[in-house]
Amino acid sequence: MRIIKLNNQIKKRFIFLLIIFACFSTSIFLISYSLKDQIAYFVEPTDLKSMEGIENRYLRVGGLVKTNSLKFLDGNWVFEVVDQNQNSVNVVFSKTLPNLVEENKGIIVEGKFIDNIFVAEIVLAKHDENYMPQSAIDKLKEEGKWRGN
């Protein structure tokens, strides 16, 4: 087997590449760190409490559709978006909901606060990372381990 000596030329090239890589990764880190509020796709109802001037500002709020809150009233969908800290936002939506919007499932609403009610213009269903067939759920329910609805 041939043994490669780490000569000066190779060392120089290695340091050159290391400097390039370090500079770029630092700059990308700094950019994404300072823009982290813009990169985040949505805010949770808990984050809204500490935000100022949310009235009439276009934003996205994400969370779960609260159980027993999804209703169809006067041609509008009315529901509450809740997060794990049990803070919630009342939402009104006047168009057709996506197929997979259900109670106790993830949702993202896009729109504005008008008189403390969130008037949504776009509603997206947020899928979680769980994939399982109905038979596996039936089995979990039999064992009493199922936590969903």
Next chain:
Amino acid sequence: MFAITPNTLSNFMISVSRYVILLSIALISVSAFLIIFLENDYYQGVSFKIMFIHVPTAWLSLSIFLVMGISSIIGLIFKSPTAFTVARSLSPIGLIMSIIVLVTGSLWGNLTWGAYWVWDARLTSMLILAFIYLGHILLLYSFEHFQKADFAASILAIIGLVNLPIVKFSVDWWTTLHQESSVLRMGGPSMTNDYLITLFVSFFGIFMLTIFWFSNIFYIIVEKRKMERSILLND
């Protein structure tokens, strides 16, 4: 390891490539059979089966870039033509893989989320990865001498390595519409074993196909250079 010439590597890969493609066809047929007869997801219905193409190609497009970046580093530091040729032959495969990821993902997104495309961190960083692949290919073919092209393109590949952890961990670092990973996560995979086995069979099928494809592109590049060299010597 650095004593391997492009010629020996290409001869070795061409000699094993028929077994690789047979294995790939077998694995892809088995996974197609499994995908057809799998029970649907309780919530998404039949549309979740897009995952068995989307997730393997996503893993591959990330790992192909990782291999490309590492071989570019080796190529630049040790002036190894083999490493440069590996990076050169991998980038079209990576571009195709990332396009498949974006297309299947947006079809699934329309069925599940209700939108083909949103500008969240995962989707945007994946699009940037596809553009880096495209830029890498454009750089490779915009120079008269391939040594210069390899130098320029490998710098891009090394810079592009910064994007890989952003694609992978974007769903953990920021809030995104895209869900978190289901397989490589704390507390084990969040899918049942029949789905997981199908996913891995499909992954290894596409992985073998990638290796076959790679060895063919590598062989073509090496043979083309040999031909050009012999023409130059005869003149």
